[in-house]
Amino acid sequence: MQTAFVTGATGLLGNNLVRLLLERGVAVRALARSRTKAESQFGQIPGLEIIEGDMQDVAGFALALAGCDVVFHTAAYFRESYGGGKHWAMLKRINVDATAGLIAAAHAGGVRRFIHTSSIAVVNGPRGALIDESMTRDPRDADDYYRSKMQSDAVVQAFLRDHPEMFAAFVMPGWMHGPGDLGPTAAGQFTLDYLKRVLPGTPPGTFAFVDARDVAFALVAAAEKGRRGEHYLAAGHHIAMPDLVKIYAEVTGTPAPKRQIPVAVLWPIAVLQEVVARITRRPALLSLATVRTMRAEAERTRFDPAKSRDELGVTFRPITETIRDEVAWFRARRMV
Template sequence: MQTVFVTGATGLLGNNLVRLLLERGVRVRALARSRSKAEAQFGQLPGLEIIEGDMQDVAHFAPSLAGCDVVFHTAAYFRESYGGGKHWAMLKRINVDATAELLTAAHAAGVRRFIHTSSIAVVNGPRGALIDETMARDPRDADDYYRSKMQSDRVVQDFLRHHPEMFATFVMPGWMHGPGDLGPTAAGQFTLDYLRRALPGIPPGTFSFVDARDVAFALVAAAEKGRRGEHYLAAGRHIAIHDLVQIYEHVTGAPAPKRQIPVAVLWPIATMQEIIARITGRPALLSLATVRTMRAEAERTRFNPEKSRDELGLTFRPIAETIRDEVDWFKAHGMI
């Protein structure tokens, strides 16, 4: 790789991917909706070219794809879909339709290598099972965001079938944390809320916790060593929320909440939050979609790393290290 194009470059995953590529001497064209946000995220890094554009208008930035060896597609519409209300139109527009447009534009520009950021949303299994890349989720068992990611994958797979000269692979992250979360994402907001003592208690549920820097490594390794059309899990470590906040307490010194919040209590809280969100126009702090996902995915967050370990060389750093670096970054950027 000499020159690559990265969508979603200012996001948590995107900015860590950009930094990794630059460290390896690769020139990066980084797509960002806001040049000022990109400059706040990156400053003036050598080898970086900011391309101002939006996934809603691929044609606008398509000329910048020419001369690139690889497109890394990390952009997605996600956070808002868990902020209350219905978001299917925008989920389909950004996650599905725009992916098709990006593939077509990249191919027309001469790009033949496309690394797609998929999601653990596209796989599923029984509670407690070790889930691997072959265990496809039933579309009937998917919320709108999960459904958009499944359709996005299908777009890429269909393109590969019709273009045998094109190479694409899929990397499937879990719940990403880490430094560089300027947004912040819901994961970063969880960390900020913990530090501000804003968590009212410990809800039930489990996650697959992963450092965004490890996912960035997986994306680069997939471009270098991945097999055409294959999915690679980069889901991280299974952990219950109760155990996760104990690590937060150990790393930060801030006491973890003690009270357990049952799911039955979360439903009315989420309902009230969505009513407030509709009145104020601000996202719900806890939405009904979040509660549904938390309940549906509990104990379905054990993912088999064997394929990614063997083929990509992927390993996962300790959760405590990720939290420490995430907190230090928030402090350094005045967000705490």
């Protein structure tokens, strides 16, 4: 692997992947919608080439795929789909159709290795069960974002069936945190809100918490050692929200909210937030889609790391380390 192409390069996962590849001596072509944002994220790093482009127009950057040994696809339409309202058209355009266009353009440009960022959204199991890669989710039990990720995987799998000379593997992250969250993502915004002490209380739910740097490692390992067509979980640690905010308090010294917010209270808040979002045209801080997902996925966030550990060598750093580094990065950037 001498040259890699990374989509979503300025995002939380993408920028950590870019840095890991550069550390390993791999030249990187980094796709970014904004050169200014990319330069803010990376500065001037030897071996990095910024490719301005948008996943809504794969043809516009397709020529830059030629000569690459592998494409890492980390870009996705995610945060906006939980900001209130309906987003299926854009979810399909970016997560499904653009993925199909990307792998086809990569193949046409001579690339034969494609690493796709899937999601824990594509698997499911009973509450309390240990979920592995074989436990695929029923599409009827999926919100629009989850459905888009399932269809995104499907278009890559279809391409593999039609092109036996092409290699692709899938890495499935959980709720990613870590340094480099310039966006910020919803995860990073949660951390910022915690530090600013604007959280009204501790919401319910359980999560699969993972460091974006560990997911980046899994992506590179999948390119080097993964098996064709296989899925690999990189979901991290199962944790309940009350336990997570205790870790935030220990690491940051900022007291955790004392009030517990039951799900019954979240529904009317989400309704009000969506009304405000429609009026102001700003994303809802808490949407109905978020509450539905939080409720549906509670105690369905225990994921079996055995396959990724045994085949790719993936391990997960402690949550305390991730939060400490995430907070330090935000403070260094004067974002809090």
